[in-house]
Amino acid sequence: MAGKKVLMKGNEAVAEAAVRAGCRYFFGYPITPQNEVPEYLSKRLPEVGGAFLQSESELAAANMLYGGAGAGGRCMTSSSSCGISLKSEGISYIAAAEVPCVIVDMSRRGPGIGGLQPTQSSYRQATKGGGHGGYRCIVFCPSSVQEAADMMQDAFEMAEKYRMPSYIYADGLIGQVMEPLALKDFVDVNTIAKKPWAVSGPTGRPRNMVNSGMPEEKYEYFHKEKYPEIEKAEQKWVDENLEDAEYVVTGFGTVGRIAATAVKKIREKTGKKIGFIRPLLAWPFPQKGYDKIPSSVKGVLCVEANGGQMADDVKMALDGRIPVYFEGTYGSTMPTVDEVVAMVEKLGTGKEVRW
Numbered sequence: 001m002a003g004k005k006v007l008m009k010g011n012e013a014v015a016e017a018a019v020r021a022g023c024r025y026f027f028g029y030p031i032t033p034q035n036e037v038p039e040y041l042s043k044r045l046p047e048v049g050g051a052f053l054q055s056e057s058e059l060a061a062a063n064m065l066y067g068g069a070g071a072g073g074r075c076m077t078s079s080s081s082c083g084i085s086l087k088s089e090g091i092s093y094i095a096a097a098e099v100p101c102v103i104v105d106m107s108r109r110g111p112g113i114g115g116l117q118p119t120q121s122s123y124r125q126a127t128k129g130g131g132h133g134g135y136r137c138i139v140f141c142p143s144s145v146q147e148a149a150d151m152m153q154d155a156f157e158m159a160e161k162y163r164m165p166s167y168i169y170a171d172g173l174i175g176q177v178m179e180p181l182a183l184k185d186f187v188d189v190n191t192i193a194k195k196p197w198a199v200s201g202p203t204g205r206p207r208n209m210v211n212s213g214m215p216e217e218k219y220e221y222f223h224k225e226k227y228p229e230i231e232k233a234e235q236k237w238v239d240e241n242l243e244d245a246e247y248v249v250t251g252f253g254t255v256g257r258i259a260a261t262a263v264k265k266i267r268e269k270t271g272k273k274i275g276f277i278r279p280l281l282a283w284p285f286p287q288k289g290y291d292k293i294p295s296s297v298k299g300v301l302c303v304e305a306n307g308g309q310m311a312d313d314v315k316m317a318l319d320g321r322i323p324v325y326f327e328g329t330y331g332s333t334m335p336t337v338d339e340v341v342a343m344v345e346k347l348g349t350g351k352e353v354r355w
């Protein structure tokens with residue numbers, strides 16, 4: 001199947017990509033709009049010698065993930081927004097214990113139980129840790145089914161490289177839409193690096209302990225060494241036409257994809273010099289990408305399907321040298337290409353919303 005395009009729903013593509021990336025253990029609890037992830041893996045994992053376990057709750061799933069990954073398995077869970085909230089205590093323990101794993105969040109409307117509609121309102125939850133204590137998670141932000149599947153292998157590898165959780169953070173639209181994609185080849189599980197830090201059973205090697213105790217020196221190491229190292233090494237983004245841009249549009253995930261189409265439409269129809277930038281990783285945030293925006297740019301428009309969450313990071317990245325504007329859909333819809341075109345056309349008219 002590798003190399004040939006197949007038509008798959010986003011949730012199923014993410015699940016198959018995880019199997020091909022070497023994931024053999026899944027712990028989760030059902031919640032819309034990501035239910036096809038556990039449904040697919042409940043059948044698929046036993047076929048490759050793995051294990052699927054539906055837990056009695058989200059919190060239980062997070063602690064099972066902690067145990068499985070702490071024992072050295074390549075493990076994942078999946079959920080959606082309010083389910084991630086319930087898992088946050090366990091994810092906090094996982095982060096403190098430096099246990100690598102992957103968390104898929106096909107986000108939905110909130111706060112509270114919210115609704116089933118896809119939005120981007122969990123951006124802060126994913127990028128700012130999500131639980132207490134100031135921890136971080138690596139956060140991938142796909143804009144298509146293809147990207148979501150491609151990022152899965154990177155998510156596992158980066159989680160293991162830095163011993164921390166990785167997110168595939170997408171809105172529910174990506175989980176539910178069907179698109180053609182080419183899946184990557186299977187990773188040879190025998191080539192996955194051993195984890196000498198993992199807890200050991202009756203293997204003959206020294207016994208290890210993996211726990212979430214956080215002495216002051218470890219907390220200081222996280223914030224003075226580990227996280228800054230990742231921020232320096234792992235910034236990823238795509239950009240277009242920044243060099244001659246009069247204005248720049250930015251967004252992430254599905255909205256970033258829509259915004260890129262809108263910018264292309266504007267440039268082709270009107271010749272207006274509009275640039276574009278989209279983070280592929282929301283943490284670490286791609287400061288280097290936004291540094292490329294010339295100071296001659298008159299403004300950066302951040303478009304999101306929320307009340308303005310990534311816009312805060314954009315504003316910090318630009319550090320006052322360029323005005324930041326925000327337009328978004330606040331409830332349960334994604335903006336259309338024409339709506340983003342209309343947002344861009346406000347720039348320079350005095351009707352734009354300064355962030």
